[in-house]
Amino acid sequence: MRQLLSGGRKHGRDSDDGANGRRLPGRPRSEQARQAIFRSTLKLLQRSSFSGLTIEAIAADADVGKATVYRWWPNKGALVVDAFASSAEPELHFPNTGSVYRDMSLQMAQFLGVLRSPRGRIVAALLAGGQSDPELLTAFRERFLRPRREEAYKTLRRAIERGELPENLDLDVVLDTLYGAIYMRFLIRHDELSENYIREVCSLVLGGPLRKQTSRPKLRRKALGICATGS
Amino acid sequence: MRQLLSGGRKHGRDSDDGANGRRLPGRPRSEQARQAIFRSTLKLLQRSSFSGLTIEAIAADADVGKATVYRWWPNKGALVVDAFASSAEPELHFPNTGSVYRDMSLQMAQFLGVLRSPRGRIVAALLAGGQSDPELLTAFRERFLRPRREEAYKTLRRAIERGELPENLDLDVVLDTLYGAIYMRFLIRHDELSENYIREVCSLVLGGPLRKQTSRPKLRRKALGICATGS
Amino acid sequence: MRQLLSGGRKHGRDSDDGANGRRLPGRPRSEQARQAIFRSTLKLLQRSSFSGLTIEAIAADADVGKATVYRWWPNKGALVVDAFASSAEPELHFPNTGSVYRDMSLQMAQFLGVLRSPRGRIVAALLAGGQSDPELLTAFRERFLRPRREEAYKTLRRAIERGELPENLDLDVVLDTLYGAIYMRFLIRHDELSENYIREVCSLVLGGPLRKQTSRPKLRRKALGICATGS
Amino acid sequence: MRQLLSGGRKHGRDSDDGANGRRLPGRPRSEQARQAIFRSTLKLLQRSSFSGLTIEAIAADADVGKATVYRWWPNKGALVVDAFASSAEPELHFPNTGSVYRDMSLQMAQFLGVLRSPRGRIVAALLAGGQSDPELLTAFRERFLRPRREEAYKTLRRAIERGELPENLDLDVVLDTLYGAIYMRFLIRHDELSENYIREVCSLVLGGPLRKQTSRPKLRRKALGICATGS
DNA sequence: AGATAAGCGAGACGGTACGTCCCGTCTTCTG
DNA sequence: CAGAAGACGGGACGTACCGTCTCGCTTATCT
Numbered sequence: 001m002r003q004l005l006s007g008g009r010k011h012g013r014d015s016d017d018g019a020n021g022r023r024l025p026g027r028p029r030s031e032q033a034r035q036a037i038f039r040s041t042l043k044l045l046q047r048s049s050f051s052g053l054t055i056e057a058i059a060a061d062a063d064v065g066k067a068t069v070y071r072w073w074p075n076k077g078a079l080v081v082d083a084f085a086s087s088a089e090p091e092l093h094f095p096n097t098g099s100v101y102r103d104m105s106l107q108m109a110q111f112l113g114v115l116r117s118p119r120g121r122i123v124a125a126l127l128a129g130g131q132s133d134p135e136l137l138t139a140f141r142e143r144f145l146r147p148r149r150e151e152a153y154k155t156l157r158r159a160i161e162r163g164e165l166p167e168n169l170d171l172d173v174v175l176d177t178l179y180g181a182i183y184m185r186f187l188i189r190h191d192e193l194s195e196n197y198i199r200e201v202c203s204l205v206l207g208g209p210l211r212k213q214t215s216r217p218k219l220r221r222k223a224l225g226i227c228a229t230g231s
Numbered sequence: 232m233r234q235l236l237s238g239g240r241k242h243g244r245d246s247d248d249g250a251n252g253r254r255l256p257g258r259p260r261s262e263q264a265r266q267a268i269f270r271s272t273l274k275l276l277q278r279s280s281f282s283g284l285t286i287e288a289i290a291a292d293a294d295v296g297k298a299t300v301y302r303w304w305p306n307k308g309a310l311v312v313d314a315f316a317s318s319a320e321p322e323l324h325f326p327n328t329g330s331v332y333r334d335m336s337l338q339m340a341q342f343l344g345v346l347r348s349p350r351g352r353i354v355a356a357l358l359a360g361g362q363s364d365p366e367l368l369t370a371f372r373e374r375f376l377r378p379r380r381e382e383a384y385k386t387l388r389r390a391i392e393r394g395e396l397p398e399n400l401d402l403d404v405v406l407d408t409l410y411g412a413i414y415m416r417f418l419i420r421h422d423e424l425s426e427n428y429i430r431e432v433c434s435l436v437l438g439g440p441l442r443k444q445t446s447r448p449k450l451r452r453k454a455l456g457i458c459a460t461g462s
Numbered sequence: 463m464r465q466l467l468s469g470g471r472k473h474g475r476d477s478d479d480g481a482n483g484r485r486l487p488g489r490p491r492s493e494q495a496r497q498a499i500f501r502s503t504l505k506l507l508q509r510s511s512f513s514g515l516t517i518e519a520i521a522a523d524a525d526v527g528k529a530t531v532y533r534w535w536p537n538k539g540a541l542v543v544d545a546f547a548s549s550a551e552p553e554l555h556f557p558n559t560g561s562v563y564r565d566m567s568l569q570m571a572q573f574l575g576v577l578r579s580p581r582g583r584i585v586a587a588l589l590a591g592g593q594s595d596p597e598l599l600t601a602f603r604e605r606f607l608r609p610r611r612e613e614a615y616k617t618l619r620r621a622i623e624r625g626e627l628p629e630n631l632d633l634d635v636v637l638d639t640l641y642g643a644i645y646m647r648f649l650i651r652h653d654e655l656s657e658n659y660i661r662e663v664c665s666l667v668l669g670g671p672l673r674k675q676t677s678r679p680k681l682r683r684k685a686l687g688i689c690a691t692g693s
Numbered sequence: 694m695r696q697l698l699s700g701g702r703k704h705g706r707d708s709d710d711g712a713n714g715r716r717l718p719g720r721p722r723s724e725q726a727r728q729a730i731f732r733s734t735l736k737l738l739q740r741s742s743f744s745g746l747t748i749e750a751i752a753a754d755a756d757v758g759k760a761t762v763y764r765w766w767p768n769k770g771a772l773v774v775d776a777f778a779s780s781a782e783p784e785l786h787f788p789n790t791g792s793v794y795r796d797m798s799l800q801m802a803q804f805l806g807v808l809r810s811p812r813g814r815i816v817a818a819l820l821a822g823g824q825s826d827p828e829l830l831t832a833f834r835e836r837f838l839r840p841r842r843e844e845a846y847k848t849l850r851r852a853i854e855r856g857e858l859p860e861n862l863d864l865d866v867v868l869d870t871l872y873g874a875i876y877m878r879f880l881i882r883h884d885e886l887s888e889n890y891i892r893e894v895c896s897l898v899l900g901g902p903l904r905k906q907t908s909r910p911k912l913r914r915k916a917l918g919i920c921a922t923g924s
Numbered sequence: 925a926g927a928t929a930a931g932c933g934a935g936a937c938g939g940t941a942c943g944t945c946c947c948g949t950c951t952t953c954t955g
Numbered sequence: 956c957a958g959a960a961g962a963c964g965g966g967a968c969g970t971a972c973c974g975t976c977t978c979g980c981t982t983a984t985c986t
Binding site for chain 6: 703704717718719720721722723726752756757758759760761764
Binding site: 048050127129130131174180182183187190197205 | 281355360401
């Protein structure tokens with residue numbers, strides 16, 4: 001996962017921190033340039049789409065030679081995913097409230113916040129670009145999706161231990177159903193993507209909180225309770 | 232909605248079928264060229280991605296002047312969506328089996344078939360392109376999504392009338408949850424997109440068929456039945 | 463010379479004036495369109511160069527179908543030369559003052575007036591276009607140059623008869639030397655093209671008028687001494 | 694005058710030969726590409742006219758990117774004039790025989806040789822193109838015409854010092870009359886452009902050589918009689 | 925009067941070249 | 956040896972005209 005899409009140059013990050021602590025000869029990589037490139041990438045990506053973003057523009061905006069970009073990233077996708085990862089890491093953790101419904105809907109609401117922020121454009125750009133660049137998609141999965149999913153597993157397993165969810169549940173199916181509902185409205189934009197929508201999705205998939213039951217009793221009873229036992 | 236993304240030329244389709252039956256002066260649009268362009272677009276799109284597809288290549292493949300393409304479609308996206316819609320219309324209908332679960336899962340399996348076929352690339356291309364071109368996304372929604380959704384509403388309403396689903400159900404939430412699960416795995420490709428996955432999603436969201444109960448009794452009872460009553 | 467560059471259609475000009483006086487069936491050529499095309503051609507040529515002039519623009523400006531232009535003129539050059547000839551005929555005649563110097567310099571001054579007028583652009587355009595289109599050059603010679611040259615021969619022969627010029631003079635050499643001096647400054651634009659320049663050229667080639675002698679005594683005395691005193 | 698029509702890029706010719714001898718950073722301009730472009734330009738110009746010449750064809754023939762052409766020359770004319778100047782510099786000098794007539798007619802015959810060679814097409818192309826592109830014409834004057842004219846002045850001044858020509862002669866008028874006669878027949882092509890024509894023009898304007906008098910006695914006697922006998 | 929014929933405007937057609945943009949690579953000098 | 960600068964061959968962009976074509980309509984002569 002490390003350096004997923006980056007080039008394998010001499011002075012790249014992670015290359016000189018071996019046990020010996022020796023550095024290679026020659027000028028070391030400019031951390032300043034690296035960050036300027038990230039900054040410009042994210043900045044430009046908020047104005048244009050993935051396909052409208054050009055290395056030329058990034059290099060110009062970052063006051064950096066085009067070759068410096070190509071030296072460290074093999075293509076646009078690798079750079080974008082790196083820039084995204086470098087900026088998005090610390091957010092989006094799962095709470096532990098003692099209720100799956102609350103844990104999941106809170107985290108999904110956080111995620112919704114990200115999608116609505118300027119960084120939402122970047123997520124869209126990554127997924128768009130990933131449709132024609134498998135490595136970009138891989139990077140998105142490894143660097144963004146997987147870390148969150150690991151946490152989500154824990155949240156769901158806690159719910160199973162508490163008895164809130166059945167034991168033989170396929171966690172991936174649950175998570176893809178929950179998050180798929182978000183991604184769908186985010187990517188296709190055919191309907192409102194609101195906190196209330198998230199609550200309804202969670203209710204539908206996880207069973208809602210007590211106060212929700214009165215408003216949707218029939219679905220639960222009919223679709224799953226009675227139907228299940230009575231027929 | 233008609234001619235959503237097409238140029239506003241004189242001899243466009245739908246322009247001469249008014250009540251008067253008169254044609255405009257000037258050479259009429261070449262239906263032959265139009266179809267050759269569609270054919271080449273779909274053909275090339277199965278080999279390359281949306282961004283790798285070029286108008287130049289389409290025109291060359293269709294033995295058509297580049298200007299003829301630009302005369303009728305303002306951009307690549309408009310052309311692709313038109314070509315896709317012209318080829319995808321007649322499929323993907325909903326059966327009426329008397330069971331929501333069966334109706335929905337059958338149609339979703341059909342849809343899965345499309346996504347797995349060469350035309351799946353086109354759906355991916357449209358959604359990717361749509362992230363930077365709102366009109367493309369609009370066209371996708373109007374020409375592809377909406378017709379299917381109208382049918383889906385009917386299917387769900389039949390289920391409500393039969394008492395399979397509760398009356399105050401938000402149909403859009405149900406549909407986005409079901410199809411979002413498909414789109415998510417289709418676009419992010421992090422996990423298998425199989426008929427079995429579809430069945431599990433339908434079970435989770437709609438409640439499974441009778442024969443499925445034995446295999447997943449706990450989920451239903453725990454997640455929704457017992458949980459609902461017990462908490 | 464007739465219809466030098468025009469196409470050979472049925473209803474073209476000069477086609478129905480045969481002995482029989484019969485017209486062909488079918489709609490006759492529109493004289494109105496013909497003149498509108500000429501008008502637009504000359505108008506547009508004053509703004510742009512020959513190569514910058516387009517049939518498309520002429521047709522649009524003349525409110526005429528592009529095919530109507532192509533029906534009657536095989537190419538841009540033919541049209542331009544036709545338009546020019548239709549507008550320039552009546553000018554540029556030679557006076558008969560009894561002095562070659564005066565006859566020639568007066569006519570050359572008239573010509574200078576044409577070159578300085580908006581029509582000068584057209585002469586330049588014709589000669590420029592003629593460098594890559596032999597027919598255009600031929601048309602320029604036949605329709606514009608030759609008629610004037612015929613008159614010029616007469617003027618020079620009168621001078622020979624009067625004894626102003628020697629008998630075995632090559633008239634073409636004299637005329638090309640005189641007019642070449644004008645064309646050179648007109649086309650290369652390296653120096654002033656004034657009435658005074660014309661007088662000096664005439665003096666140099668033909669011998670100047672008596673009153674010019676004081677200002678340029680040595681050249682005159684040497685080059686044309688006897689001539690000057692003898693006439 | 695230097696770089697008359699060339700673009701103002703960093704690594705253009707003449708840009709690094711300052712006193713310091715330092716080069717600018719960045720890849721230097723490819724001399725190889727420059728010469729290949731010139732070669733192809735001249736080669737193609739001998740087959741087609743100025744307007745038929747395309748940058749696209751030049752770039753293809755020179756195995757060079759189209760952008761490389763546009764990087765250094767703003768338009769076709771600038772390129773053509775540059776290519777022409779780079780190939781025509783060393784010729785067309787004036788002899789010093791002790792006779793204006795001989796000096797001028799010899800040089801004019803050399804010039805005639807150029808006009809008749811494949812390079813003649815280029816001169817025609819330049820003057821044609823120059824009618825719609827003032828900069829092209831300027832370049833032609835500065836790079837081609839002026840150097841020759843400087844030499845011509847010296848030739849004529851020598852003649853004045855020798856007493857062959859009068860002192861107050863307007864040299865430009867003489868030269869434009871002589872060369873105008875050539876340019877006129879070259880550009881309009883209405884009559885033969887031969888060495889004999891040149892001799893006749895020189896005789897007419899400068900007074901012929903002694904041995905020429907027998908062949909054209911009347912003109913000479915009248916026009917230049919005294920001069921001829923008195924010298 | 926009707927048939928036949930040709931010109932008219934409009935405007936779409938397959939093409940070609942335009943001049944621009946960016947690609948990803950390269951070559952050079954500077955730090 | 957990295958970095959900036961910037962030129963390189965390449966290729967697609969979207970536009971402008973080319974000269975041709977197919978329309979519906981108009982204006983004539985010929986039967």
